[in-house]
Amino acid sequence: MLTLYHGSTAVCAAKVRVTLAEKNIAYEGRMIDLHAGAQFDPEYMKLNPNAVVPTLVHDGRVLTESTVINEYIDEAFPQTPLRPADAYGRARVHGWTKREDTIHDAINTMTTAILFRAELMEKPPEERAKRYEKIPDPARRKKWAEIIDKGVASGVVDEALVRFARLFRDMEKALADGPWLNGAQFTLADAGLISFFYRLEMLECAGLWRHHFPRVADWFERCKARPSFQTAIASHIPPPAFAAYKKASAPLWPEVAARFDAALKLL
Ligand SMILES: N[C@@H](CCC(=O)N[C@@H](CS)C(=O)NCC(=O)O)C(=O)O
Incomplete structure (x- = not known):
């Protein structure tokens, strides 16, 4: 069970x-x-x-x-394996999945800076702090406080954008031997990144890859065409969430794009 x-x-x-x-x-x-x-x-x-x-x-x-x-x-559950059988392939896939924690942290940064901050700014300051003061990890709590204070102008957002730039650069290279991150087989490497990309898309940030990384853009469209995208991601999102994300995100995109251009120069 x-x-x-x-x-x-x-x-x-x-x-x-x-x-x-x-x-x-x-x-x-x-x-x-x-x-x-x-x-x-x-x-x-x-x-x-x-x-x-x-x-x-x-x-x-x-x-x-x-x-x-x-x-x-x-x-x-060995049916439909999502990792290659050979040791080298498994290690390569693990290389991608190991990276997901830092990418998730960057996704959390963007969501906090764009969506959660917009929601919290409508509340009185004492209520704002309540959203993050219970977070058990002090580093995570500190990050929230900094982002709620400064929004997309926070240095934490710039660090997140550098992580994305480096990820997309590495994906673009790997996908030359695609269609998936580890070649012909769809693996945990792909499975673990789809919801992160979709979050960025909901935050009106798809231009981060669409404007610069064509193979990554094609890869994400392939991911969205898989039945698992509908079953596991899209169907779970309550329809009103889309409008809320768009409202908070659209005005901030020009500043995010400019900061991402600066991140790309660091590659
Ligand atoms: N490294 C953890 C991160 C889990 C995590 O941060 N989950 C988020 C949702 S994606 C959460 O539960 N956030 C609740 C909160 O921030 O209070 C994992 O990969 O499971």
Whole structure:
């Protein structure tokens, strides 16, 4: 029995749903309402002390961390393998999935700077701080405070954009031998990045790759054409979210684009 604690728009949870969909594995989903702060519920934090989603429970055994969960699922359920059989191929795929944590951090930075900040700025200052003061990790808490203060002008956003620039550069190179990041086989490397790209697209930031990295742009369109994209990502997003993302994001795109141009010069 597989139970996945997840969130509708949460990109790390979506990463795991893509893997489950690609392998056609049934699971019981338990939604954690991150907006309402359900991740801080003491009962949930017994499963996931970091107060984040996803958490997977398989026959009573608990796993956290989306990359670890994806590798576990691929190992425990061998149908439709999402990693190559050979050691070199597996190591290459691990090279991509290992990187996902830092990329997720950059995605979180952009979402906080563009969407969460816009929502929080409508609230009184004492209520704003409440959104992040319960975050258990002090570094993450500090990052939130800095971004809520400065928005896309924060140096944390510039660091995130450099990470994207480096990722897209490396993907563009790898995809010369595509169609997938590790060649002919769709793997965990691809599965783990799709929800991140979709988040950037919802934040009106698709120009980051569309204007500069054509193979990456084609790769993402291929990903979106897979049935797992609909099942595991798009169908979970409540329709009003699209308008909210667009409203917060569109006015900030010119500044994000200019900062990304500066990041590209560092490559
Ligand atoms: N490294 C963790 C990150 C998990 C994470 O940060 N999840 C986000 C959603 S994508 C979350 O639950 N955020 C809740 C919060 O920030 O309060 C993983 O990959 O599982």
